Amino acid sequence: MERTIQVLVIDDDRLIRALLRDILENAGLEVLEAAGGRPGLRYLRAARCDLVITDLLMPDVDGVAVIREVTREYPDVKIIALSGGGYTLSAGTALEVAQRSGALRTLIKPVYRDQLLATIRELFPDWHPPQEENPDVPA
Numbered sequence: 001m002e003r004t005i006q007v008l009v010i011d012d013d014r015l016i017r018a019l020l021r022d023i024l025e026n027a028g029l030e031v032l033e034a035a036g037g038r039p040g041l042r043y044l045r046a047a048r049c050d051l052v053i054t055d056l057l058m059p060d061v062d063g064v065a066v067i068r069e070v071t072r073e074y075p076d077v078k079i080i081a082l083s084g085g086g087y088t089l090s091a092g093t094a095l096e097v098a099q100r101s102g103a104l105r106t107l108i109k110p111v112y113r114d115q116l117l118a119t120i121r122e123l124f125p126d127w128h129p130p131q132e133e134n135p136d137v138p139a
Helices: 014-026 039-044 063-073 091-101 115-122
Strands: 007-009 032-036 051-055 078-083 107-108
Touching: 007 014, 007 078, 007 107, 014 032, 014 115, 032 039, 039 051, 039 063, 063 078, 063 091, 078 091, 078 115, 091 107, 107 115
Parallel strands: 007 032, 007 051, 051 078, 078 107
Antiparallel strands: none
16 A cells, blocks of 8 residues: 655645645645644654645745755655735745745645646656546635
């Protein structure tokens, strides 16, 4: 039996974390959640993790700092950066910075189930999620 992919979702928005958890767990993945960059890095240091999905604009430690720390300490952990933009930084600019910092993939919110799972399949080619009935529910 192949090992389940463990995903750490880091986002300061409780609703986004819950929606991502639902999508990921229904796809057979194990999910940990962190409400910000600082607790996310603590989780990562304490638990085995294969994939980090991080928001970029968070109040404590921003996603770019998280990405840099993850790539420095855990170079085998794959990273997907999410952003919806903000008042001072467009989503596109934030995602470009994330990619230059080490994120393997970047997605703009809202993220749809099929888009997220396809991105994970790109990063983990041996993983195949179960068929979803409604792939167009946004996160």
